[in-house]
Amino acid sequence: MRPSKRDELVRKALTVFYRDGFHATGMDTLVLETGISKTTMFKHFRTKEELILAVLRLRDENFRNWLMRRIADLSPSPAGQLIAVFDALGEWFAEPDFRGCMFIKAAGEYPEAGHPIHAQSAEHKRLLKKDLEAMARAAGATDPGLLARQLLILKEGAIVAAHMGFDPDPSQAAKSAAQALLAQALGAGAAG
Amino acid sequence: MRPSKRDELVRKALTVFYRDGFHATGMDTLVLETGISKTTMFKHFRTKEELILAVLRLRDENFRNWLMRRIADLSPSPAGQLIAVFDALGEWFAEPDFRGCMFIKAAGEYPEAGHPIHAQSAEHKRLLKKDLEAMARAAGATDPGLLARQLLILKEGAIVAAHMGFDPDPSQAAKSAAQALLAQALGAGAAG
DNA sequence: CTGTATATGAACTGATCTGTTCAGTTTGAT
């Protein structure tokens, strides 16, 4: 348990960056909000960017683990789990501290594709797509790649809708769309 | 043509904010990139926030006008136009300066729902939803509100996918999903 | 030609930004 201060910093910085944004959060703010000295911060991370990258790594791990475990709890079958994704999203959206997707926000604040923060955010989405595609294949979809892409697009759209508040129940709207797409992807295979 | 400098400022500031982000763009950068003096800027807008709001108003007008005209050119029927939305998106994604949705980014950088910039960004999406819902109603969808919400979620997801680059052809994936949803929304009406 | 509105550059405020330096303190293992 040696590097506990580092983990504590990353964990607490995550909540501040998520709440206020990356550019809007200064290192002095992090000193106040984490109670960790600036000297220690810059001993563990040479730059703010490195800290952000560590935060995003933690977020990726936390989020994907949470989602996969949640949908496994909600449904035993791969097809059911693909739909349960949107029930899990609905639970997330209802949390009082929900502020949208940290990776979408990171990619927005660092908009160049080549920027490390942007690239790492995109990687999180690619990993999600791989997870969905494996489930779509296990469910017996005719084109698991396409279904995974469509469901991922629905997921990202629902998150944006929930954060910006222009849809009264984005997870439900996305879920009904996902059901139609899944039925089509399974039905076509059975019929062909 | 009296307030031409003001319009010029808003137009040029839009490209810089869109390219680099809001917090990342300082007023001195705008002086360099627009060639307009800081004194003039702060005569037209009392704060940076007011300038951003004007930029977002222009962006809303430009984008919605462009989208509606483009889909009207691509298809004569409401149902065809709902699908053409995703062809139009594909053209936008292919532009070299494409950097995602300015309103999603604005809402990300100003994450509090009550913030004027966040609220105005959300309003843009609500106006888009109204446009889509009118088209869905004209197309004869059983539940025009639901179809509009689903298509809007697909649109936002496709934009995120295009910006973050985790889908090889997001507009096509979203379009095929939209076709399935539209067919369901029209078919159910004909069958019932 | 004159008066008014608009635009300009440059300097300035005071705060905040990322990152550094340094001298001293806490911590934990041996």
Added chain:
DNA sequence: ATCAAACTGAACAGATCAGTTCATATACAG
């Protein structure tokens, strides 16, 4: 008890932040 590693606060650097001030310049209408 000792020693090294980790942590601390505070001051500092130099740049940049939003926004102001002021004296001057340009444009245009009567």
